[in-house]
Amino acid sequence: MNEPILSVNGVTKRFGGLVALRDVSFEVGKGEVVGLMGPNGAGKTTLLNVIAGEYAPDAGGITFKGCDITGCPPHRACHLGMARTYQIPQPFVTLTVRENLMVSAVFGRQLKRSTTEIDYGKIFDLVNFSEKMDTPAGDLPILSLKKLELARALARNPELILLDEVAAGITEVEIPQVLATLREIRNMGITIVIIEHIMKVLVNVVDKIVVIDKGMKIAEGPPAVVMNDCKVMEAYFGA
Numbered sequence: 001m002n003e004p005i006l007s008v009n010g011v012t013k014r015f016g017g018l019v020a021l022r023d024v025s026f027e028v029g030k031g032e033v034v035g036l037m038g039p040n041g042a043g044k045t046t047l048l049n050v051i052a053g054e055y056a057p058d059a060g061g062i063t064f065k066g067c068d069i070t071g072c073p074p075h076r077a078c079h080l081g082m083a084r085t086y087q088i089p090q091p092f093v094t095l096t097v098r099e100n101l102m103v104s105a106v107f108g109r110q111l112k113r114s115t116t117e118i119d120y121g122k123i124f125d126l127v128n129f130s131e132k133m134d135t136p137a138g139d140l141p142i143l144s145l146k147k148l149e150l151a152r153a154l155a156r157n158p159e160l161i162l163l164d165e166v167a168a169g170i171t172e173v174e175i176p177q178v179l180a181t182l183r184e185i186r187n188m189g190i191t192i193v194i195i196e197h198i199m200k201v202l203v204n205v206v207d208k209i210v211v212i213d214k215g216m217k218i219a220e221g222p223p224a225v226v227m228n229d230c231k232v233m234e235a236y237f238g239a
């Protein structure tokens with residue numbers, strides 16, 4: 001593995017009596033694409049939320065680029081170079097597409113870039129976005145909102161991007177486009193952690209997969225190994 005950019009160290013997260021994550025550890029190497037997989041309710045989004053600083057873990061910690069960011073607010077991770085998308089898109093609905101990108105670019109990583117320095121066209125080409133720039137985000141259909149979500153994350157100029165089901169809802173014919181986008185993001189030198197249920201997307205782009213079931217890591221390794229792991233099959237299909 002390349003030098004780690006992200007380390008998840010023994011993370012436990014509880015919601016009242018529910019243990020959503022239990023002692024989860026793994027590392028992500030710089031430049032890698034790591035897939036997070038697991039049945040519905042397994043704890044994948046919660047894990048992303050703990051990594052990004054949305055939730056503080058009850059035990060364990062997160063190291064990003066060598067900095068301990070455990071319990072730090074999300075803007076700390078963002079300023080260090082981490083960007084994430086939400087499973088349910090979270091744009092500023094009254095702002096236009098262009099304004100949404102400006103907010104991400106200017107306030108996201110605080111690189112003091114002027115709004116004219118951002119190549120919106122390049123970002124939208126990358127995510128295959130075809131809506132008008134002056135459309136309010138609240139008027140966009142769901143698939144465009146998913147693309148805008150990814151565009152907003154890229155506009156933050158990240159080194160690590162956390163993607164929560166950005167391809168959900170796409171059709172079979174759109175899968176090659178999504179794969180091309182992910183490969184291009186990786187070729188830009190951006191490390192990717194991706195939650196995805198569409199196996200064709202995962203197996204064709206990731207270096208390794210981490211599988212979570214009932215809040216626990218049950219497998220980790222290259223796609224071909226993980227897909228044939230009996231614990232993983234049991235988590236999805238039963239004993």
Ligand SMILES: Nc1ncnc2c1ncn2[C@@H]1O[C@H](COP(=O)(O)OP(=O)(O)OP(=O)(O)O)[C@@H](O)[C@H]1O
Nearest residue numbers: 015018020038039040041042043044045046047087
């Ligand atoms: N803020 C919260 N308060 C209470 N319980 C929560 C909260 N967020 C998540 N949970 C619970 O934690 C568990 C893990 O949820 P999470 O959303 O992380 O699952 P997931 O793996 O992302 O599922 P999906 O594939 O459906 O998106 C679930 O039982 C969920 O109901």
Ligand SMILES: [Mg+2]
Nearest residue numbers: 044045046087
């Ligand atoms: Mg989720």
